[in-house]
Amino acid sequence: MQTAPLVRFRNATLGYGRRQVVLDNVNMDILPGDFFGLVGPNGSGKTTLLRAILGILKPLSGEAIRQPGLRIGYVPQREMLDPLFPLTALDIVLMGRYPQVGVLRSPGRAHRERALECLDQVGMAEHAHKLYRDLSGGQRQRVLIARALAVEPSLLVLDEPTNGLDLPTEASILDLMEHLHRRQAMTIVLVSHVLNVVARYATRIGVLMDGRLIAGTAEEMMREGVLREVYGVDVCVQQIDHHYLVTVREAQEVCGA
Amino acid sequence: MSEWIETWRSPIVQDALRVGVVLAIVGGCLGVYVVLKRIVFVGAALAQVSAAGVALALLVGWNPLWSSALFALAASAFFAQSWGERRISRESLIGAVFLTFSALTVLLASKGAHGMEEVQHLLAGDILAVAPEEVVRIALLGTAVLVVFLLLRKQFLLVAFDAETAQSLGYRTRWWEFAFYLMLGGFIGVVIHLVGLVLIFGYLVLPAVGALMLVRRMTLVAGVAVVNALLATVAGLLVSVLFDLPTTATILVFMSALAGVESLAGIRIAR
Numbered sequence: 001m002q003t004a005p006l007v008r009f010r011n012a013t014l015g016y017g018r019r020q021v022v023l024d025n026v027n028m029d030i031l032p033g034d035f036f037g038l039v040g041p042n043g044s045g046k047t048t049l050l051r052a053i054l055g056i057l058k059p060l061s062g063e064a065i066r067q068p069g070l071r072i073g074y075v076p077q078r079e080m081l082d083p084l085f086p087l088t089a090l091d092i093v094l095m096g097r098y099p100q101v102g103v104l105r106s107p108g109r110a111h112r113e114r115a116l117e118c119l120d121q122v123g124m125a126e127h128a129h130k131l132y133r134d135l136s137g138g139q140r141q142r143v144l145i146a147r148a149l150a151v152e153p154s155l156l157v158l159d160e161p162t163n164g165l166d167l168p169t170e171a172s173i174l175d176l177m178e179h180l181h182r183r184q185a186m187t188i189v190l191v192s193h194v195l196n197v198v199a200r201y202a203t204r205i206g207v208l209m210d211g212r213l214i215a216g217t218a219e220e221m222m223r224e225g226v227l228r229e230v231y232g233v234d235v236c237v238q239q240i241d242h243h244y245l246v247t248v249r250e251a252q253e254v255c256g257a
Numbered sequence: 258m259s260e261w262i263e264t265w266r267s268p269i270v271q272d273a274l275r276v277g278v279v280l281a282i283v284g285g286c287l288g289v290y291v292v293l294k295r296i297v298f299v300g301a302a303l304a305q306v307s308a309a310g311v312a313l314a315l316l317v318g319w320n321p322l323w324s325s326a327l328f329a330l331a332a333s334a335f336f337a338q339s340w341g342e343r344r345i346s347r348e349s350l351i352g353a354v355f356l357t358f359s360a361l362t363v364l365l366a367s368k369g370a371h372g373m374e375e376v377q378h379l380l381a382g383d384i385l386a387v388a389p390e391e392v393v394r395i396a397l398l399g400t401a402v403l404v405v406f407l408l409l410r411k412q413f414l415l416v417a418f419d420a421e422t423a424q425s426l427g428y429r430t431r432w433w434e435f436a437f438y439l440m441l442g443g444f445i446g447v448v449i450h451l452v453g454l455v456l457i458f459g460y461l462v463l464p465a466v467g468a469l470m471l472v473r474r475m476t477l478v479a480g481v482a483v484v485n486a487l488l489a490t491v492a493g494l495l496v497s498v499l500f501d502l503p504t505t506a507t508i509l510v511f512m513s514a515l516a517g518v519e520s521l522a523g524i525r526i527a528r
Contacts, residue, residue, distance in 0.1 A: 054425040074425035085293055085418050086475050095415050099426050104408050131473055151426065 005029040006070055006155050006187060007053055012062035014048050021060065022048040026213050028206060030155065030189060035181045037202030037218075038191045044208040046191050050159055053189060073148030075158040078140050083133035089143045090128040093118055096150030118146040122176060138169035145176065156180065157189045162197055174201060195227075199244035218244065224255065264498050272392045273384045273504070274494055279399035280448065281486030284460025285468075286406055287441055288486075289479045292465040294417045298348070299336050300461045302355040303442045304454045306332040309358040311450040312365035312376070321450045322394075329446025333438035339431060381505050382453015384494075391451055402444050413437050414475070452505070459509045460486055467516035470523035485515045 007030040015021040022045040030036055030053070040046050051057035052064050054074055073096065093115040094107050101107045107115075119125045122142040127135060132143060141161055148156055158177070162170040178201050180186040192198050198205055199222055206215035207230050214221075214230055221227075222244045227235045236255035238245045249255060264270060291300050310328030314321040332354070366376040387395070406413070415423045416433040423430050445457055464485035468478045493508030 054421075056421070056424045072425055074422050076419060076421050080421065081419055082293070082295075084295075084469075085414075086469065086473050086478060087418065088474070091475060092418075095411075095419070095422070096426075098411055098415060101411075103412065106411065147422075157425075 003032050004067060005031050005065075006067045008063070008065045009052070009059070010063040010065075012052070012059040012064050014045070014052050014057065015060050016048075016057075018060075022211065023208070023213060024211055026052075026059075026062070028213060028215050030187065032154070032187050033185060034187050034189075035177075035201055035203045036187075036189045037198030037205045038189060038208065039195050039198045039205065040193065040208030042193055045211065045213075046193070046208055047159070049206075049208065049213065050157065050189075050191050053157060067154070070155060071151055071153045073151040073153030073156045075141075075144045075148045075156070075161055077159050077163060078137060078144065079163075081132075081140075081144075085132075087132050088129050089119060089124060089132055089135065089139075089146075090115055092132055092143055093128075093147045093150050096147040099151070115146075115150050118149040119143070121149060122146045136169075137165050138173060141165070141169075141173055142176070145173075149180075153186075155187045155189065157191075159191045160193065161190065162192065162194070170197070177201060195246050196244075199246055201243070222246070261499055265495070268389070269385055270494065270498055272387055272389055274491070275392050276384055276387050276395050276448075276452065277490035277494060277508070278487065279395050280452065280457065280460045281464070281490050282483050283399045283402050283406075283444060284457065285464045285483035285486040286403065286479050287444070288461040288463075288465035289468065289482050290413060290417060290437065291441070291461050292469060296336075297462055298351045298355065299438075300441065300445070301454075301458050302351050302358070303329055303332050303336070303438075303445050304449055304458050305355050305358045305362065307442075307446040307449040308380070308454050309362045309365065310446065312362045312369065315371075316365050316369045322447060325450050326443060326446035329442035329449075330439065333442030334435065336442075337431065337435040337438040339434075378453065380454050381503070382449075382451065382456050384452045384456065384504050384508075387451045395448055395451070398444065398447050402440050405440060409433075409436070456505045456508065459505075459512055463509070463512035463516045464489070467512075467519035470516070471519035471526075472523075481519075485512065485519070489515055 009026045009028045012026040013021055014023040014026060026049065038046060038049065048057065052059060054072060055066055058064070090112070094111060096118070097107055097111040097115060101111055116125060116128060119128050122145050124139060124142045124146060127139060132140060135143065161173055165173065174197065177188060177190065181188050190198060190202065199218070202218055204215065204217050205221040206213050207221065209230050222237050224235055224237050227237065227246065234249040236247050236249045236253070238255070291297055307325040307329040310325035311321045313319070314324030363376055367373060412428060412433055416428060416430045420430045448457055464482040467485050468481035472478055472481050489508055489511035493511045494504060496502065497504040497507035
């Protein structure tokens with residue numbers, strides 16, 4: 001039996017206003033249990049597709065269907081948040097509980113405990129009462145992931161979570177994603193402009209290029225021929241420890257040599 | 258001394274104190290969000306648009322309260338629009354609105370019965386000249402704004418801090434933005450013709466600046482801002498009555514002094 005998708009796009013045209021079409025003829029399913037990597041260069045329409053997945057942007061034509069009652073935990077780019085606000089890590093994670101708290105009420109003890117559990121889940125419990133602006137880039141990223149988990153989501157959407165992080169921190173954030181996906185069966189959509197970040201963990205990959213989306217399983221997409229067609233350059237695809245590594249092929253280079 | 262105490266106890270000063278307390282509490286709370294949302298100059302522009310509404314009302318014989326409130330609400334709706342990618346920055350637009358309505362205020366007031374005197378009043382205002390019936394009106398409005406703000410503050414905070422996540426959680430951020438600007442614009446619109454542009458702008462900025470520099474917890478910032486504003490109001494009124502100084506300027510000097518001291522203390526604590 002086919003599992004019902006959490007989000008489905010059928011012949012969707014995405015853009016702004018009447019004239020500015022960013023992505024055309026988008027066909028994509030996000031299925032429960034997916035680790036969906038969305039990759040593309042800057043300006044390729046990643047943010048537009050992400051906003052459509054979140055339900056913030058309605059398609060200009062075609063269909064974008066979200067499973068009724070779908071809860072999405074969203075992790076925005078860290079740079080989008082203003083460090084001027086004197087908010088602690090716990091304050092920020094509690095924001096993920098607001099829809100459950102209700103409009104006129106304040107978060108009670110149960111919500112605070114849930115928020116602390118989420119901080120613990122991402123290894124940030126000891127920093128709960130520190131100011132967000134005093135945390136490192138990797139710690140801030142974990143706090144934002146904890147906030148997304150506090151929503152108790154069926155789908156976790158992360159926008160460029162490894163941007164501006166050093167290599168060990170990037171690896172630890174991606175390991176956390178893999179842990180959430182494998183151990184807690186979390187459905188994940190990870191958006192990045194770096195193919196290798198996505199290729200390393202994603203089970204399905206969508207590449208955005210020239211206003212269109214090409215999507216498939218990691219095995220289908222991580223082929224030298226497919227990537228050559230998408231990016232217009234010769235590449236080498238290697239598999240190391242079940243993870244893909246893509247490099248641009250130099251002239252005369254033999255892949256894997 | 259007894260003469261001074263008598264002056265302090267006079268109904269005029271007591272009414273000014275009551276108005277000042279309302280402005281301090283409401284301005285202190287809203288001001289924290291105005292400063293954090295980086296919309297300080299939206300506050301100034303809203304106040305200037307309201308002032309133009311008052312000037313127009315005085316010229317054509319309308320009720321200044323309704324006129325300034327209507328102007329402020331229209332401006333609130335305008336500023337609450339999402340700006341997105343346009344040809345000019347939001348700051349430029351705020352500057353353009355401020356300048357346009359400053360000029361309009363002067364032009365309209367210059368044709369009024371009292372000419373530039375009205376402009377001076379709109380800018381500097383006079384908290385000591387507030388009529389008793391206006392005190393009740395300001396207190397009622399202030400209470401209403403404060404209750405709405407306190408009940409909805411967590412949504413205002415989320416939308417101000419991270420609008421995109423708020424949208425992903427199902428909040429209609431444009432409406433929440435509009436609600437905030439409506440509160441802000443409505444309050445400014447009602448009080449501006451009584452206390453003047455400069456004083457209301459001061460209440461929205463200076464107490465919050467001091468509080469944000471001094472304390473490092475969101476839960477404490479609004480409380481400290483309100484205390485700042487209350488201290489400056491009482492001290493400003495006292496000193497202005499005692500030394501026969503302009504009240505608005507004296508209150509603002511106390512606000513600035515508090516903000517300065519708290520900024521220095523905050524920097525020392527951070528080290």
